[in-house]
Amino acid sequence: MKAQAVLFDAIMFMLLSAVSVGIIFSFLSTYGRQETAVLQSANILNYVQGIMKTAYFIDASTLYNTNITYKGGEVLNCLDLQNFYGVSVAQLLKKDLSDGVFDNMYGNSPAPGKKALRCLMYEVMQPFSQAGYDYHVDIINYSAVSSASPSSYNQYPYFETKNGSESYLTNFSVGFAPDLPQYDCGQAPDFTCYNVTQTLNSSSIMTIGTPFFVTPAGSDNSIEYAVNLCVWKQQGPSSPKCSTSHLS
Amino acid sequence: MKGFVGPLGDDIPGVFPIVLGVVLFVSSLLYANNQIQNANAQMDLQNAGLSLSYVVSQNAYLTPQQFQSYCDNMWRPYAKNLNLKFIIVVKTYCQQGVNFEENPFRYCQTPTNDQNTNLAEPRSDLKSPYTCYSNDTQTINLLTKGSSGKSLLGYTNSTSLASALPSNAVILSFPIAVNCPTTASILQNSLTSDRCKHVEEGSMTYGVGTLNVMVWR
Numbered sequence: 001m002k003a004q005a006v007l008f009d010a011i012m013f014m015l016l017s018a019v020s021v022g023i024i025f026s027f028l029s030t031y032g033r034q035e036t037a038v039l040q041s042a043n044i045l046n047y048v049q050g051i052m053k054t055a056y057f058i059d060a061s062t063l064y065n066t067n068i069t070y071k072g073g074e075v076l077n078c079l080d081l082q083n084f085y086g087v088s089v090a091q092l093l094k095k096d097l098s099d100g101v102f103d104n105m106y107g108n109s110p111a112p113g114k115k116a117l118r119c120l121m122y123e124v125m126q127p128f129s130q131a132g133y134d135y136h137v138d139i140i141n142y143s144a145v146s147s148a149s150p151s152s153y154n155q156y157p158y159f160e161t162k163n164g165s166e167s168y169l170t171n172f173s174v175g176f177a178p179d180l181p182q183y184d185c186g187q188a189p190d191f192t193c194y195n196v197t198q199t200l201n202s203s204s205i206m207t208i209g210t211p212f213f214v215t216p217a218g219s220d221n222s223i224e225y226a227v228n229l230c231v232w233k234q235q236g237p238s239s240p241k242c243s244t245s246h247l248s
Numbered sequence: 249m250k251g252f253v254g255p256l257g258d259d260i261p262g263v264f265p266i267v268l269g270v271v272l273f274v275s276s277l278l279y280a281n282n283q284i285q286n287a288n289a290q291m292d293l294q295n296a297g298l299s300l301s302y303v304v305s306q307n308a309y310l311t312p313q314q315f316q317s318y319c320d321n322m323w324r325p326y327a328k329n330l331n332l333k334f335i336i337v338v339k340t341y342c343q344q345g346v347n348f349e350e351n352p353f354r355y356c357q358t359p360t361n362d363q364n365t366n367l368a369e370p371r372s373d374l375k376s377p378y379t380c381y382s383n384d385t386q387t388i389n390l391l392t393k394g395s396s397g398k399s400l401l402g403y404t405n406s407t408s409l410a411s412a413l414p415s416n417a418v419i420l421s422f423p424i425a426v427n428c429p430t431t432a433s434i435l436q437n438s439l440t441s442d443r444c445k446h447v448e449e450g451s452m453t454y455g456v457g458t459l460n461v462m463v464w465r
Contacts, residue, residue, distance in 0.1 A: 006262035010265035024277065054423045
């Protein structure tokens with residue numbers, strides 16, 4: 001009987017050890033995950049800040065060779081930017097916005113700020129696209145929304161793009177207030193970082209807003225805009241699917 | 249008393265599970281400790297690399313003189329304080345478009361007809377005029393001839409480059425404006441095969457480049 005008792009105790013001890021080992025490995029499997037996520041976030045934010053800084057330097061004409069192919073085979077050609085030698089992307093952007101419409105024109109003159117920003121974003125956001133991130137850019141007229149409620153934020157986007165491996169969306173409507181889009185941007189093209197945070201799993205979204213001022217010709221008052229860029233991990237079929245019908 | 253094999257003999261069958269349990273537990277503890285130390289070291293390295301990259305990426309454009317000045321007076325001392333070995337290079341893409349599969353340590357896009365792509369001593373114009381590194385033997389060897397006999401410039405793409413890098417190296421890239429040939433000169437001269445030779449350091453045309461920061465210990 002004594003030998004049986006000893007054997008029982010020993011096996012119980014071994015089981016206890018096995019459970020402890022399981023707990024240790026369970027702890028190991030999650031160790032450092034949060035820290036790594038924080039470091040990745042910090043790196044992404046630093047990268048995105050770098051993008052907005054370089055937009056003030058990069059000559060729009062150097063982006064002429066960029067061709068963006070979107071889902072459905074539609075292609076955005078940046079070739080006509082070759083004519084804007086010596087003009088930075090930020091300068092073109094401000095020029096385009098200074099007549100109050102973000103349409104690649106300044107009055108009747110071509111000022112493809114929208115296209116330049118789009119082509120630049122395509123180039124510099126490639127590491128994110130290749131690493132499985134989606135991103136989205138919009139330009140907000142802060143002057144118009146400063147006194148508005150947060151829910152009206154999505155009424156004032158000028159430009160937006162989402163470039164993953166599969167989709168793209170755009171919106172040029174000013175003051176257009178559709179219902180919040182869900183997953184069909186073609187039906188509701190007004191889609192901003194604001195409602196990206198509402199429609200996606202927000203735990204993995206990072207956003208950065210870069211303010212800038214534009215003074216329209218003949219005016220003493222500046223308009224405050226902000227380029228908002230949000231980045232998130234692709235979420236497979238639940239990511240927004242967007243129309244390419246407004247490419248320019 | 250039948251079958252009794254002595255005061256210790258009866259306990260012998262129980263010894264094996266006990267020893268097994270102890271060995272399992274102790275070895276797991278040692279393994280876990282080792283893994284945690286490795287993870288901590290890697291996170292500490294990533295954190296240090298990120299700190300250095302904050303300092304390095306504060307400007308969206310640098311002249312070669314500014315770059316060298318920052319390198320000598322700011323980045324090297326800072327990295328030394330963090331006990332880091334590092335290489336910082338600027339790579340230019342200009343009008344050819346960003347391709348992150350390219351070797352980030354080559355200054356310009358690899359020409360499609362580059363005959364000495366995989367040689368130990370690549371063309372000198374592939375070396376970035378924006379290069380900053382820690383002054384230690386290992387780093388200098390990496391930039392001249394690594395363990396495989398090739399310098400970092402001797403690799404075409406980032407995949408093949410990986411085998412030559414220190415095992416725990418962390419590479420971070422950030423966009424930066426770089427001097428480029430004018431678009432008009434490219435279009436007029438059809439410089440499609442080899443643009444490395446046409447990168448003008450003093451050009452006022454700025455294009456897309458990347459600032460690559462590699463750190464390790």
